[in-house]
Amino acid sequence: MTIDVKYFGSLRDRLGRAEDRLDAVGELTVAGVWVALHPETPLPLNTLTAVNMECAEPTQTVRDGDEVAFFPPVTGG
Amino acid sequence: MTIDVKYFGSLRDRLGRAEDRLDAVGELTVAGVWVALHPETPLPLNTLTAVNMECAEPTQTVRDGDEVAFFPPVTGG
Amino acid sequence: MKIELRARSFDPLLEVGFYQSGLGELPGQCGATAIFIGTMRDFNEGEAVHRMMLEHYPGMTERHLQRIVEVAAREWPLLDALVIHRVGDLQPNDPIVLVAVWSAHRAAAFAACRFIMEELKSKAPFWKREETASGPRWVEHNTPG
């Protein structure tokens, strides 16, 4: 399956890119997506996650074609 | 002493005038001003009173030259 | 800080813009503007209202509005405040009151704007007489906010 991955805010800056594409097999959680793409970098504390633009827990399972996003606490308004 | 008396809102309408002047001798309270001017009409329930444009209790003593006002609950804004 | 009674209809948004443009030192410090506009409705307590007269106590009304704003400015860190209140004859959709508050932070702006409105409604000497189909009637009390 293919997962589109997006990064925002300071996390995007830190990673040096705004998106990734992950090709994987088997069952995968949101946290698993991060580990697969960044095996050396633990998910930064306070990182929020979304699946298909809805807030999601890191334990949520992802499906083929999902868009997964990682971002720091929001600071709008 | 002379007391200027003002009425506002529905009270002014009911009395048919916006002001009175009271000439009196001796000590007088705000409530006493009303009684002196309207001996037949008890002060309507919920009437608020002011002396020299400051909120006052009916028991407050008035002095020569004071402006005393009687009015119903306020409804601005 | 400015308090004003108006005998004629006014445009609250224009007033805020105009007043704001005169606040030279404000830009940069101000993070939050809270504005409330009270407008005359064409119904009240189940009856159509086609006109309204707003009576006040000249002198006392201005003094009490001024005091309400001063209390707000002691309670919260405000950069500025503007209050405009109509008196005289109004028609439905006419603005009755404008309260605008400028502050560095939103909590202060929101709280002060609300405070000024509630104080104004419960303490400032104004009286409304509505013209309805069944004749004129005095509004007896304000609803709590």
Place this chain on the structure above:
Amino acid sequence: MKIELRARSFDPLLEVGFYQSGLGELPGQCGATAIFIGTMRDFNEGEAVHRMMLEHYPGMTERHLQRIVEVAAREWPLLDALVIHRVGDLQPNDPIVLVAVWSAHRAAAFAACRFIMEELKSKAPFWKREETASGPRWVEHNTPG
């Protein structure tokens, strides 16, 4: 109800006036308008800020703003609401966000306006990067309202 993201500077008071003039059925029913304008300050956390970049998540941001306004409209009897939020590059004194709420009564207008702002600040996907004398920095969290 209208939600909008803007890539360029806007005049919040003009926007409210313009939107309001398009609300044909509102006059007469509306007794209360509550407006909040968030503006970029030239200092934050003790440091001068001379520019700011507001990043968002296209698609998710609009969806969440829309949802916040819908929740407010279920919670309070609103006649209408307008939310405009900047994205992109801002300078001090630029408006960041406008929330305007129309209702028959002031309690609903105040409460809904405040609610939308607090929800927006704590939930809508926006991220601020400030340019300071010591270089760029990401704002790490919003202060509670």
